[in-house]
Amino acid sequence: MTQTRADRLRRRCGFDGNPLRRRVDRVQWRVGLLLLLVFLVVAPIACAHAVRSVHTAGVRAERYEAATRHRVEATVVGVRPLESGRDVSVVWTGPEGAMRTGHYTSWKATRLGERRELWAGPHGGLGETGPRKHVRTIGDDASAGAATTAVTGLPLLTLYLLVRRRCDRCRYRRWEDEWADFDRRSRSA
Structure with a gap:
């Protein structure tokens, strides 16, 4: 049975001396x-x-992202609806102890005063996701x-x-x- 299948596949692929095959x-x-x-x-x-x-x-x-991104605990101070998602404004304390502000786009429901764990980048960029995995x-x-x-x-x-x-x-x-x-x-x- 296996020989028949293999033989049929061989003929179907053209590996035969069939004289009826045209040029x-x-x-x-x-x-x-x-x-x-x-x-x-x-x-x-x-x-x-x-x-x-x-x-x-x-x-x-x-x-690069593991070296430059760090987790921050931010407080939501403003939420503005967008066509897709929300523009969220937050404040947090930077690694040097100074207060920083920023905003990011979120698709999650967000309230004023809510605490969020965010990831801050080297140029002040914020996001909800951490460094690339x-x-x-x-x-x-x-x-x-x-x-x-x-x-x-x-x-x-x-x-x-x-x-x-x-x-x-x-x-x-x-x-x-x-x-x-x-x-x-x-x-x-």
Whole structure:
């Protein structure tokens, strides 16, 4: 049973000496095999390069944010509704003991006087999220790898589909010619 399936797959992929295969069938098969080999060579190289670049940038961002962001306990002193979320004004005591003010956009319900744990950046930027986590970097790596593979494969797939369309047209034209020839011969006999 397994031999039959493997044999069927081998024949379907064109690895047989079938004398009924036309030249156009062999051309289509060879072009498809060549494009597959190009994909198998180019995609891993492009993917590795893209993932390495994204990973390096992600780790650099992790280290930078871990070194420059710090947690602050802030008090809400103003809330202004926006089209999407709220503009929240807060005050907190900085690491040097001075009072600081700032604002950030929040999607959470917020009341005046409420205490919030926020993250302050190096240039006074505030946010509800802490420094970048390594999980996000890994997710970005996976996304970059998948996108690079798709971007590498789509042009090759498109090229194969164009070749296949051309081969199908040629195949159908030859099929019509052979039927017309058969019809002529059967009428003359």
